[in-house]
Amino acid sequence: MSLALDLFTIVAVTLGAIFFLAGTVGLLRFPDTLTRLHALTKADNLGLGLVVLGLLPQTTAPFGWIGLIAVWLLALLSGATVGQLLAEAVRPPEWDQTRTPAASPDVPPNAPEASSHD
């Protein structure tokens, strides 16, 4: 049983590390600041979630669990907030020119590209 839990920990934490790596690769490879923010916020959210999930069997219920999950939620909250603030700070001037003609959320944006990626 303990071996199974240890294996679960190893697998989940390794998967989490892979997503952190993916976030870093995205940070290095993506073409501009906004796309890089996507890479960091999304991949790190899942990566930290998997690390926390993997560590749950190694702590004592319930307080260790609540503490770990609280760390994840706090990181989520700060990541989501700071991500938006950074996006607002670095958005290029054309961010507001993509008006949808009607107030329909299903109209695809026909705007010029924000960034020239290859």
Added chain:
Amino acid sequence: MHANQLPSRSPGRLKFTDDGATAAAPSALAALARGAGFFGFWLLLARPGTDAPSTPDLAADLVVGLLAAAAATWVSLRLLPPARKGLHFGALARFAVHFIRQSMVAGVDVARRAFDPRLPLNPGYLAYPVRLAPGTGRAAFGAVTSLMPGTLPVGTAADGALIYHCLDVDQPVAAGLARDEALLARVRGNGGGCR
């Protein structure tokens, strides 16, 4: 970051937070509840007295924790005045399941794009006419959708629409946002989500 107009029924709560919503009795109750919550959270994270069970140390730790909880309560009451609106816990559970599932989709999606040698990105902007009222609801929507697959809010347009930066504008981004919004609106008790 957020406008402080909470969608609340009592007119006294619609004013801005700077003139202090701490006087009335409901606010004192809210302050007490929040303070207790923050202190409990601090106890959980700091776990005073687990290493060195000496009474003076424990007392000093608890004083620090109480001060921290008081400061957090003060800030929270200034930034987020108490509102009458309750949360619907069934809807919150459904939303949590949706959020965790979409977090996985988002992480896998961005990892796939990052590792792909061709770097398949198709970034662009999308104006989403959000129906949630400005205030905590919209702030929560912005925070949640910044973690959803391929969307990142970059600001609010003059007409009130949220402008999203999308990793891939060929994805059904607006449909996903509409689903997030409907689920979030139910958590806040707004029936179908369309105000």
